[in-house]
Amino acid sequence: MNNQLISLAAFLLLNIVASSAQRQVYIVYLGEHNGQKTLQEIKNIHHSYLHSVKGSKEEAESCLIYSYKNVINGFSALLTPQEAHTISDMDGVISVFHSHPTKSRLHTTRSWDFISLLEANWDASKANGEELLSKASYGKNVIIGVLDSGVWPESESFNDEGMEPIPTSWNGICQTGVAFNSSHCNRKLVGARYYLKGYEAYFGPLDPTLDFRSPRDINGHGTHTASTIGGRRVPNAAAIGGVGNGTASGGAPLARLAIYKVCWPVPGQSPAEGNACLDDDMLAAFDDAIADGVGVISVSIGGNTSRPYTEDGIAIGALHAVRRNVVVACSAGNSGPDLSTVSNVAPWIITVAASSVDRVFSSPLLLGNGLTIEGQSITPFQRATYPLVYAAAAEIPGTTTDLTTGLCLDGTLSPALVRGKAVFCWAGDTPQALEVQRAGGVATVLGNTVDGIGVVGRPYLIPATVVLSNEDQKLRIFNYSVTDAAPTATLIPTRTLLGTSPAPFMADFTSRGPNFIQPNILKPDITAPGLNIVAAWSEASSPLKVAEDNRVVKFQIDSGTSMSCPHVAAVAALLKAIHPDWSSAAVRSAIITTAKLTNNLGKPITDALGNPATPFEYGAGHIQPSKAVDPGLVYDATYDDYLLFLCSSSGGNLLDPSFNCPTNVPSPSNLNYPSLAIADLQGSFTVERTVTNVGVGNSSYSVTIDPPPGYLVRISPATLDFSMAGEKQSFSITVEVVSSANVYAFGWYRWSDGIHQVTSPISVWTVL
Ligand SMILES: *[C@@H]1O[C@H](CO)[C@@H](O)[C@H](O)[C@H]1NC(C)=O
Ligand SMILES: *[C@@H]1O[C@H](CO)[C@@H](O)[C@H](O)[C@H]1NC(C)=O
Ligand SMILES: *[C@@H]1O[C@H](CO)[C@@H](O)[C@H](O)[C@H]1NC(C)=O
Numbered sequence: 190m191n192n193q194l195i196s197l198a199a200f201l202l203l204n205i206v207a208s209s210a211q212r213q214v215y216i217v218y219l220g221e222h223n224g225q226k227t228l229q230e231i232k233n234i235h236h237s238y239l240h241s242v243k244g245s246k247e248e249a250e251s252c253l254i255y256s257y258k259n260v261i262n263g264f265s266a267l268l269t270p271q272e273a274h275t276i277s278d279m280d281g282v283i284s285v286f287h288s289h290p291t292k293s294r295l296h297t298t299r300s301w302d303f304i305s306l307l308e309a310n311w312d313a314s315k316a317n318g319e320e321l322l323s324k325a326s327y328g329k330n331v332i333i334g335v336l337d338s339g340v341w342p343e344s345e346s347f348n349d350e351g352m353e354p355i356p357t358s359w360n361g362i363c364q365t366g367v368a369f370n371s372s373h374c375n376r377k378l379v380g381a382r383y384y385l386k387g388y389e390a391y392f393g394p395l396d397p398t399l400d401f402r403s404p405r406d407i408n409g410h411g412t413h414t415a416s417t418i419g420g421r422r423v424p425n426a427a428a429i430g431g432v433g434n435g436t437a438s439g440g441a442p443l444a445r446l447a448i449y450k451v452c453w454p455v456p457g458q459s460p461a462e463g464n465a466c467l468d469d470d471m472l473a474a475f476d477d478a479i480a481d482g483v484g485v486i487s488v489s490i491g492g493n494t495s496r497p498y499t500e501d502g503i504a505i506g507a508l509h510a511v512r513r514n515v516v517v518a519c520s521a522g523n524s525g526p527d528l529s530t531v532s533n534v535a536p537w538i539i540t541v542a543a544s545s546v547d548r549v550f551s552s553p554l555l556l557g558n559g560l561t562i563e564g565q566s567i568t569p570f571q572r573a574t575y576p577l578v579y580a581a582a583a584e585i586p587g588t589t590t591d592l593t594t595g596l597c598l599d600g601t602l603s604p605a606l607v608r609g610k611a612v613f614c615w616a617g618d619t620p621q622a623l624e625v626q627r628a629g630g631v632a633t634v635l636g637n638t639v640d641g642i643g644v645v646g647r648p649y650l651i652p653a654t655v656v657l658s659n660e661d662q663k664l665r666i667f668n669y670s671v672t673d674a675a676p677t678a679t680l681i682p683t684r685t686l687l688g689t690s691p692a693p694f695m696a697d698f699t700s701r702g703p704n705f706i707q708p709n710i711l712k713p714d715i716t717a718p719g720l721n722i723v724a725a726w727s728e729a730s731s732p733l734k735v736a737e738d739n740r741v742v743k744f745q746i747d748s749g750t751s752m753s754c755p756h757v758a759a760v761a762a763l764l765k766a767i768h769p770d771w772s773s774a775a776v777r778s779a780i781i782t783t784a785k786l787t788n789n790l791g792k793p794i795t796d797a798l799g800n801p802a803t804p805f806e807y808g809a810g811h812i813q814p815s816k817a818v819d820p821g822l823v824y825d826a827t828y829d830d831y832l833l834f835l836c837s838s839s840g841g842n843l844l845d846p847s848f849n850c851p852t853n854v855p856s857p858s859n860l861n862y863p864s865l866a867i868a869d870l871q872g873s874f875t876v877e878r879t880v881t882n883v884g885v886g887n888s889s890y891s892v893t894i895d896p897p898p899g900y901l902v903r904i905s906p907a908t909l910d911f912s913m914a915g916e917k918q919s920f921s922i923t924v925e926v927v928s929s930a931n932v933y934a935f936g937w938y939r940w941s942d943g944i945h946q947v948t949s950p951i952s953v954w955t956v957l
C-alpha cells in the first residue's frame with residue numbers, strides 16, 4: 190500500500206510541473222559577494238544582466254524577483270528560456286536554473302527521553318542527558334534558523350519567561366505582517382521573516398484565505414519543527430485527548446529560534462498534501478539567516494532527488510552557510526522504502542533519516558468471536574462495541590473494481606449498509622476515515638498503509654484503530670466479518686506503552702540511499718526520532734488539516750523526516766555551545782562517528798519488517814548526543830575540500846569559479862567524510878582520510894575493521910599516536926573486491942583508544 194503514498198507525491202510534483210510552463214522563474218547564481226560593494230552597486234549589477242536581455246530598464250526592474258545581497262550573489266527573475274540561456278553565457282554567471290517549488294512533505298515529548306537528553310528517569314543507565322544539556326547551558330547562546338512554514342508564537346513552547354537577553358551576535362529582525370507584529374518576537378523567538386516573492390511569481394498572489402502574509406504559521410509544520418529544536422519545557426503537554434502526555438521540550442530548551450517562513454499552501458490543493466517552498470525564496474532565507482548570525486539551520490524540506498547540487502536552492506544556500514561554520518541539517522525525505530530516494534545529499538549537509546522511539550499507542554480490537562487483534566491509535570474515544578462490516582461488503586455497486594474494493598475510497602461506501610457500524614477498510618488513512626464518516630459509519634478499523642510494525646498515528650474524527658499490515662491478522666478480521674451472522678468489534682481506548690521494543694526501528698517511509706547524485710558519498714548520515722513525535726502546533730490548523738476537522742490543538746503528533754531533522758539540529762546546537770571552535774564538518778563528524786547501531790534489545794537496528802537495517806536507511810546509525818559531545822577524533826573538512834569534491838563530482842567546480850580544479854582531481858570518495866562509499870568498484874581502490882584529535886592530548890588509537898562481505902579492507906597505518914589536542918593524522922583505506930556480485934555491501938571500521946569509539950560505515954558495490 191506504500192505505493193499509494195508514493196504515487197500521491199509523484200502526482201503532486203507533476204501538477205506543479207504542469208503549471209510551471211506558463212511562469213518561468215529562474216535563479217541566476219553568481220557566487221558570493223566579496224563584501225566591497227554597496228547594496229545599490231549590487232542591485233545595479235543584477236539589473237544590468239536583466240537590462241541586457243530585456244532591452245529596457247523598466248522591464249528589467251519588473252521581472253526581477255530577488256536580488257540576493259548579503260552573502261549569496263545572484264538574483265531571481267521571470268525570464269523566457271531563451272533569455273535564461275543568454276544570461277547563462279554572460280560573464281560572472283555560474284549557473285542559471287529554474288526556481289522549483291519543492292514540497293515540504295510532512296515529512297516532543299518522548300523523543301528526547303529516548304535519546305536520553307532529558308532526565309531519562311525511566312532508565313538510570315541513560316541519565317547523562319541532563320549533564321550534557323547543562324554543559325551546553327541548554328543552548329542559550331546558540332541561534333537556530335528554521336526554514337519552514339512559520340511559527341505560532343503564542344505556543345507555550347515559545348514562552349521566554351526567565352530567559353536571558355538575546356545574544357549580541359544577533360542581527361536579524363522581527364518582520365511584521367498579517368496577525369504578526371514585533372511583540373510576537375521575544376527572547377526565545379528572536380527573529381521572524383517571511384519570503385513570498387518567489388511563490389507569488391510562480392503561483393500568483395497569495396490567497397489571503399489560505400495563509401497569513403507574515404511569519405505566522407497556518408500549517409502547523411513549522412511550529413512543530415521549531416518547538417522540537419528549541420521549545421521550552423511545557424509540563425502536562427499532550428496531543429488531542431491527552432494522548433502522548435508528558436513534558437514537551439525542545440532538544441535545546443534555552444536556544445534562540447529565528448523563523449524563516451518559506452513554505453506556503455499550493456493553490457487548489459489541500460494543506461494535508463504539503464506546501465510549496467520555492468528555491469528562490471529559500472535562497473533568500475539562507476542569505477538572510479547567514480547574515481542574521483544563526484549558528485545552525487534546520488530545513489525539513491525535501492525536493493527532487495535527481496537535481497544536481499548546482500540547481501538545488503537548498504544545497505547552494507547550505508554551502509554558503511557551511512563556509513561560515515553554520516551547521517545545516519536537512520530531512521532525508523519520506524519516499525522510502527524504495528532505494529535511491531534520499532534527498533538533500535550534498536556532503537556539506539547533515540542528512541537525517543527517521544526512526545521510531547520506544548513508545549506505542551496501543552489500541553487493540555476485540556472481535557465478537559473472542560479474538561484480540563493488535564492495533565494502534567492516537568484517536569481519543571471511549572470503549573464501545575459496534576456492529577462490524579467489511580468495506581467490500583458495503584460498497585455502492587459499480588464504484589469499485591477488483592483492485593479498489595475494500596479500500597474505502599471516496600464515494601464507494603453505501604450509507605444504507607454502513608450506518609451505525611464500524612467499517613473495516615483493508616488499508617487506510619485520513620481519506621478512508623472520512624469516507625466511513627461521510628457514509629454514516631461510526632467507527633473504523635484501518636489496515637496499516639505500510640507493512641511492518643510502524644503506524645503513523647493520526648487523530649481521526651471517529652473512533653478508529655489501525656491494525657498492523659500483517660496479512661494473518663487482517664484476514665482474521667476479514668474472515669470473521671464476512672462469515673459471522675452478526676459480527677461485532679470492540680474498540681479499546683489507547684494506552685501509552687513506554688519502553689517498547691524493538692526501538693528504534695527504521696520508519697518504513699524514511700528515504701533510502703544510495704545517493705542518486707553522488708553515489709560515492711553515503712547518505713543519509715544519521716537517524717533520529719521521526720515517528721509519532723509530539724510537539725507544538727498552530728492553532729490555525731486542525732490536526733488532520735482537512736475542512737471536516739475544525740479542532741484546535743496546542744500540541745500534535747506528527748511523523749516524518751521533517752520531525753527527525755530538528756532533533757539533529759538541536760543536538761548540533763548543543764555541540765556548538767560546548768565546542769564553539771568546531772567547524773560544521775567537525776559537528777557532523779562527531780554526530781556520525783558516535784551513532785548507535787543496536788536497538789534496546791541489544792540487537793542490530795532493523796527496518797519496520799524486522800530485517801536488519803543498513804547504512805542506506807540509517808547512515809551511521811541512531812544519534813547519541815551524550816557520546817557526540819566527546820567523539821575523540823573528528824573528520825574535518827573545509828569549504829575548499831567541498832569545492833575540490835565538486836571538481837570530481839560535478840565534472841568541474843560549478844559553484845565557485847575562484848577555486849581552480851587541479852588537473853588530476855581525486856575521486857569524490859576521497860572527501861574527508863566520516864563514512865566511506867565506493868560506487869562501481871573495479872579491482873581495488875584506495876582513499877585517504879585525516880582525523881583530528883579533539884580529545885585528550887596523549888592518546889593512541891588502533892583500528893578494527895568489519896569488512897563488507899565479499900571485500901577486503903586494509904587500513905594503514907593501523908595505529909595512530911597523538912601527542913596533543915588538535916593534532917592531525919592521516920591514514921589510507923584500501924577496499925578490494927574478492928567475490929562480490931552486483932549488490933550493495935556494508936561494513937565498518939572503527940578507531941578506538943579504549944575510551945572513544947570512532948566508527949565509520951562503509952558502503953560499496955561493484956559490477957563483476
Ligand atoms: C501586537 O498584536 C497584539 C494582538 O495580537 C496586540 O495586543 C499588541 O498590542 C500588538 N503590539 C504592537 C506593538 O503593535
Ligand atoms: C499521562 O496521563 C496518565 C493519566 O492521567 C498518567 O497516568 C500518566 O502518568 C501520564 N504520563 C506522563 C508521562 O505524564
Ligand atoms: C527532477 O530534476 C531532474 C534534473 O534536473 C529533471 O530532469 C526532472 O524532470 C525533475 N523531476 C521533477 C518531477 O521535477
Ligand SMILES: *[C@@H]1O[C@H](CO)[C@@H](O)[C@H](O)[C@H]1NC(C)=O
Binds near residue numbers: 664668672
Ligand atoms: C474463517 O472462518 C471460518 C468460520 O469461523 C473458519 O472455519 C475458517 O477456518 C476461517 N478461515 C480462515 C482462513 O481463518
